[in-house]
Amino acid sequence: MPPQYAPSLRSRLAPLLLLLQTGFIIIFAFYVEIERKGKADAFINFYAEFQDVNVIVILGFGFLGTFLVRHGFSGSGFNLLVAAMATQWALILNDIESLYYRGKMRIDLRSLIVAEMRTASALISTGAVLGKANPVHLILIGLLEVSGFILNEKLLQFFLKVRPLESIMMLHIFGSLFGLMLTGVLYRKGSEHPFEKERFDKKSGLFSMLGTAFLWMFWPTFNSVLVDDHTPGRKLGAVCGTYLALAVSAVTAAAVSVLSNPKGKLNLVHLQSCILSGGVAVGVSVSAVQHPWEAMTIGFAAAVISTIGFHYLKVIHMLLAFQCHDTRAILSSHGLPGLLGWLAHLILQIKDSTNPVIAIRFALFHICALLITIALSVTLGILTGLLVKLKFWRAPQDKKCFDDQAFWEFPRLAERK
Amino acid sequence: MPPQYAPSLRSRLAPLLLLLQTGFIIIFAFYVEIERKGKADAFINFYAEFQDVNVIVILGFGFLGTFLVRHGFSGSGFNLLVAAMATQWALILNDIESLYYRGKMRIDLRSLIVAEMRTASALISTGAVLGKANPVHLILIGLLEVSGFILNEKLLQFFLKVRPLESIMMLHIFGSLFGLMLTGVLYRKGSEHPFEKERFDKKSGLFSMLGTAFLWMFWPTFNSVLVDDHTPGRKLGAVCGTYLALAVSAVTAAAVSVLSNPKGKLNLVHLQSCILSGGVAVGVSVSAVQHPWEAMTIGFAAAVISTIGFHYLKVIHMLLAFQCHDTRAILSSHGLPGLLGWLAHLILQIKDSTNPVIAIRFALFHICALLITIALSVTLGILTGLLVKLKFWRAPQDKKCFDDQAFWEFPRLAERK
């Protein structure tokens, strides 16, 4: 007879959390200090944007993951846990070069924001295994993904002189490919049929709508926060462009969703996955977008491929014989729009450049940057998947997937009458 | 036998969305550019307030409309759809004069905020037909209402030299009268009895409470964002006044709600509709309010008439033989407080003016502004109602009103056990 309960995580989760956390505190004690030379001005200007990014990471991604009717606590609670760990780790890795030069790393509001954006890439990856992994898995994935993503950034900056703004915006491509490989490696037999408990109800759909709404509202901040405001209008352009792209992709996703349904109904899951696609695509191409209409066109195209991608993903998986179960549809909500944004960046840059030599040079660099990102994310995703697959981490049984009951204690739960 | 399903919107909604969206992108491509001359300072100062207004429009109005137990997805989802369309359209109409003079329209953060505020007036109107209209209706209503409202603003500014801050704050009066006329024209026989599915439950009431809380918290921004800060204390006065008026109207609405109930219980719907009334009234009179106590008194009066209005509205409708079914009670939550705010503005201005000639002159102008607004909103509301009544748009049957099932696909819905 199989065990009736999900395996206990007491001997895995608690030591892991306490060990890592103590380690982080020790590292901070010896090597990290507050940047005390910044102007008060810079602080104030950044603070509201820091809070927006914080809301995106904790509330947006957290409540986006509550759409599963029996998985709401895990969706929002584990998201917070992973975010709290990954941000600390990203903060440590952020300025690791200075450790070599000065013996100390400095943190300020900007490094906190950057750390949270890197955490977002990890939260995209964990979205693919949502409901099928236990918190130990999620934390390992979060920390490894963030490390890999920072490695990718440093490689791009070192070899190709890619600017920080552009290398960090690769997070959508990196996060989704990493997550996809991971969930491919962790594939469970029999999950071509949906899991028994992978269902949503109308209230959990509304919680998830809440998360989506926060992501949608604060996405302009996510795309513009690292754009410098030395050139007048650059930051404003990023904000307006992102806002318009989001509006266009909301409208377009709704239209495509209605078209793709025989009864002409809207699909809430389409909407929640695809209305952000415009923001994602404009984010990846933000340093090349000059005019609002460019952002809007990108948003239009992103919503079309994202919604169609979502709809026909299953067929594609079958065709490619690529077995993979992607809970939050990160391929169509982050991967495809991210790649489109990369392409749009390339096209816009070539269009705007007057010198063909520079254009070709840029194209080569741009293609290399994509190839490095793909190679690294795929490799690291597979390796992480293999590590996480070890029996040692006590994965939940198929029957316990998508079920809060496996990880949460409900002492005084009201009975349904 | 009547059809069992709500009519399919595939051939109506998708073409409408795609056509309009493509049209908007083309207009933006040819005629709209980003304002590049603004100071970085102005951007930073405005950005947090822009986000607050965004939250009011998307989250506040969206989740306010989730109180109907079977209509939560439509309430929040269609709100986002209408907002995304109407804001783009309002952005185009905003600066249409410059098109004539310079051939280009410019957008910046301020024009985005103004566009969102105009969208708010459309979202007030759609509140009256919530649950009884399909998304095609809502989008038509949204775009026509915004156009009408901008026309009203331009008329007020052209003929009466009303300042932009004051003409835009007419949005509560314009939006609610427009919506009321509309729902009067669209009146369905038999709806003196409540619709079968027009019900809420305790969880949908909490979602709606969430929307209300966000409106309540960020309303000070909504009222103060367009107040210029050249005179020290003006903007601070608007913020403090609105905050205090909101606090007073929350307390007063609770008191009146308890008084009007024979068992001395509170009515959640009263509270959700009426605690904002103080903010609405102070918004309309914001340029005349000088002292906190004036704002508080306006908030007190607004909450009283709003709550009593809500309570006795049905009787009034019967008396006037004016048949109209107002789902979100926009008359008592926006219309009456808006009119009160208009009156308060008049009284305060006359009280503060030393010269009787100027006072009379102001009163005349002020009354004319109200009359124009009423005339235009009523006329356009009726015309829009007649257009929307056309069978071509495939309104849902009475039985399908207030039901997400008519418009949304639920593929993997968990069954209730």
Add this chain to the structure above:
Amino acid sequence: MPPQYAPSLRSRLAPLLLLLQTGFIIIFAFYVEIERKGKADAFINFYAEFQDVNVIVILGFGFLGTFLVRHGFSGSGFNLLVAAMATQWALILNDIESLYYRGKMRIDLRSLIVAEMRTASALISTGAVLGKANPVHLILIGLLEVSGFILNEKLLQFFLKVRPLESIMMLHIFGSLFGLMLTGVLYRKGSEHPFEKERFDKKSGLFSMLGTAFLWMFWPTFNSVLVDDHTPGRKLGAVCGTYLALAVSAVTAAAVSVLSNPKGKLNLVHLQSCILSGGVAVGVSVSAVQHPWEAMTIGFAAAVISTIGFHYLKVIHMLLAFQCHDTRAILSSHGLPGLLGWLAHLILQIKDSTNPVIAIRFALFHICALLITIALSVTLGILTGLLVKLKFWRAPQDKKCFDDQAFWEFPRLAERK
């Protein structure tokens, strides 16, 4: 036979609200004016932080109180009501000295923020009697707690020259002891067994998670808003320290929760009560924390004692024969971390001081400040409890505790199918 319905509040609540509100308006009319000399700059810088504090008070505390399945409307609605009253009252008491000197009190954005923070201390107290008190009780408690807390601040400032930042941060200690005494005095026989309706369900748990998430996200603002930014890096240090302490305490609370459960499961109530503890403790010691690792260590210790405190609280209550039923567990979520923060402040200050005389002097002052706060909060809590216990206020029967039905009217509630 006992009465079947909860006693009507019509003759208690409505007059109380209307009387107090009219009184407040009159006081504002005669004695309060807007500060008109502030720089526009100061306004802008403060505004986003004001909104964060507003979100903490209204949404954070409000939705934290929705975890009880039948008490969500009361949890969020009465919170708003108490906040609206207490903030007005705190605003009046804030600057009461100037009334003596100048005949007028001035309000600006800072005094609004301070008033909301004092309101937070009242909302902590009311958390202890959540579900067992009617709105009349809650308003009385709110107003008396705020008065007592301001008295405590003025005493600390007058006798011990405690700086405003430090005296206001005592709010966690004051609020939780006040609430604990109160709920001790109001103890109902038989409540060693849990109340019949004191239960949560999975959806109400998510609403409460939402409140927790907002508190968690915006807590850095709560701790840093009153830190002056004259010394570069002070405010940044407060923000980064609080953020890191919150992250650490989220991780640690999860670990301790898993350890303390025999099956190795997480307890959502632990998490919701204890992930803030780091923020609370760092708040109390914010003016002494210099380095991120100090904040992280405080966060670690706070989460450990808070989670263990939560777990063994019942036993402690039994041992001490101290009968008290603390609905929202304010002792472990605010009281213990607050005391820890006080201790951390003492240790850090002594560690950093070079002169032993000054260190001892500081320790004496610091201990006196704590003793005054404890003495005042305990005394006033007991007195308030005795006042509230009067039959005149019509407390709900035991059977009606934790039940919205006692106070709210549900006219068109959908039946469960």
